[in-house]
Amino acid sequence: MPEQTSSLPLSGYTILDLSVMTAGPVGTMLLGDMGADVIKIEEPGKGDLARDLGNQFVNGESVQFMSQNRNKRSLRLDLKSPEGKAVFLRLAKTADVIVENFRPGTVNRLGIGYEAVRAVNPGIIYASASAFGQSGPYAGWPANDPIVQAVAGLMDMTGEAEGLPVRLGAPLPDFGAAAMLALGISTALLHRERTGVGQAIDTSLLGAALFSTIPRDGETIRSGKSPSRLGSGHPTMVPYRNYEGSDGKFFFAACFTEKFWTNLCRVLGRPDLLDDERFTDNTQRTANRHLLDAILEDEFVKHPAAHWVHTLSEADVPCAAVQDYHTALTTDPQIKHTGALLHLDHPVAGALTNLANPINFQATPVSVQRPPPVLGQHSEEVLREFGFTPAEIEGLLAQGTVKGARVAVKDAASAAAVAG
Structure with missing residues (x-):
C-alpha cells in the first residue's frame, strides 16, 4: 500500500x-x-x-x-x-x-x-x-x-x-x-x-x-403535537430568536437559562420584567412569547445590531450577529482562528479552498x-x-x-x- x-x-x-x-x-x-x-x-x-x-x-x-x-x-x-x-x-x-x-x-x-x-x-x-x-x-x-x-x-x-x-x-x-x-x-x-x-x-x-432532531422527539411524543414553525424562534425557550437592531441588521439572542434572562433584563435596564408575572419563568415566557417579543423588539431597535452583540456578550448573554455565509468563511475572526479553511493546489483546477x-x-x-x-x-x-x-x-x-x-x-x- x-x-x-x-x-x-x-x-x-x-x-x-x-x-x-x-x-x-x-x-x-x-x-x-x-x-x-x-x-x-x-x-x-x-x-x-x-x-x-x-x-x-x-x-x-x-x-x-x-x-x-x-x-x-x-x-x-x-x-x-x-x-x-x-x-x-x-x-x-x-x-x-x-x-x-x-x-x-x-x-x-x-x-x-x-x-x-x-x-x-x-x-x-x-x-x-x-x-x-x-x-x-x-x-x-x-x-x-x-x-x-x-x-x-x-x-x-x-x-x-x-x-x-x-x-x-x-x-x-x-x-x-x-x-x-x-x-x-x-x-x-x-x-x-x-x-x-x-x-x-x-x-x-x-x-x-x-x-x-433530539430533543424535539421527546417533546413531540409527550405533547402529541408536531413542533410549530417559529422562524428563528424556539418551541420551548423564550427569548430565543433573531432580533433586529436599529440599522436593520439581525442578531440572535438565546436566554435558555434563568441566569441569562436575568442578565438580559439588567443590560436593558428593565428589572421590572423580572417581577412581571407573565415572565417569571420560562414556562410563562413561552406562553406569553408574543408579548415579550414585542417588548424586546422595542428595546433592541434603539441601537445597531453590533452594539447589542457586544453589550450582551459582555454581560454574559449568548448572542451573535447573523452573518452571511461568505462573511463567515472569509472574515469571521473566530472561524479564521480555528483554521477552518484549507488551501490546496489541485492538479487541474489550481488553487483550491476546502473546509x-x-x-x-x-x-x-x-x-x-x-x-x-x-x-x-x-x-x-x-x-x-x-x-x-x-x-x-x-x-x-x-x-x-x-x-x-x-x-x-x-x-x-x-x-x-x-x-x-
Whole structure:
C-alpha cells in the first residue's frame, strides 16, 4: 500500500470507496484526513455523479466534487463487466473497508455485495449508506437530502410561523449520515482489532436526520403535537430568536437559562420584567412569547445590531450577529482562528479552498496528503500497488475495463502540494 505518515490515526488502513454524491464521499474524506488510504472507484464514463453537478467548474473540475473528495485516489473501473468485478474482488481481498451508497440491492446485483466480498476477505468492514435504509417500504425510492428532510419532518418544522415549509439551508441529513458512517467504520475497525471479526454496517440519511432532531422527539411524543414553525424562534425557550437592531441588521439572542434572562433584563435596564408575572419563568415566557417579543423588539431597535452583540456578550448573554455565509468563511475572526479553511493546489483546477476536518487530535493531527483526484488519475498506480502486472494493466486498459485520467495532470509532487 502507498507510503503514508505513520502518525496519522488511520494510517495503514485501505478503503475502497464506491460512494457518490455527498454522504458517502464526505464520510470517507473524514477517514482519509485521518490517514486511511481511500481509493475512490468510479465508473469509466463521467465518474462520481457529483463531478457533473451544479454550475460551478474550474477547468472542467466540479467545485462540488472538489469540496468533498480530498485525500483520495481515483480508479476508473467498469464494475458492470465480469472483468471489472474480478478486479474489484481482487482489490477487496486485501482491503480493510468498503463503502457504498447506491440504492439498496445494487451491489448485490453487481456481484460485489457484502457476502461476495466476505467470501474472499472474512475480516472486511462493509459500510452502506442510503437514503432510507436497506429495507422497508421506501428503501428503493429515488431520493436525496431534501427528500429525506421532507419525510423526517425537518422541512415541516422549518420556516416562518405563517409561511410554508422550508428546506434547510445546508444538507444536514447528508452530513449527519457521513459522520455516522465514519464513526461506524472507526468503531468496527476497533472491534476487529480486538476480535478479528469483520462486519457489515448500515446507516441512512433518514436515521441521521431523525437523530438530529433530539430533543424535539421527546417533546413531540409527550405533547402529541408536531413542533410549530417559529422562524428563528424556539418551541420551548423564550427569548430565543433573531432580533433586529436599529440599522436593520439581525442578531440572535438565546436566554435558555434563568441566569441569562436575568442578565438580559439588567443590560436593558428593565428589572421590572423580572417581577412581571407573565415572565417569571420560562414556562410563562413561552406562553406569553408574543408579548415579550414585542417588548424586546422595542428595546433592541434603539441601537445597531453590533452594539447589542457586544453589550450582551459582555454581560454574559449568548448572542451573535447573523452573518452571511461568505462573511463567515472569509472574515469571521473566530472561524479564521480555528483554521477552518484549507488551501490546496489541485492538479487541474489550481488553487483550491476546502473546509478543514473539524476534529483536532493533539497527538496525531489530521493531514491533507492529496487534493481531490482527477477522474482516473491513479488507476494504473493503484493496480500496480495491488500486484497487477504491467501486462495485466495493459490488457485491462486496452479492453476498457480500466481507464486512466481523462485529462493531463501535473506531476505527483505538485498535485499533492498543500499551500497552507
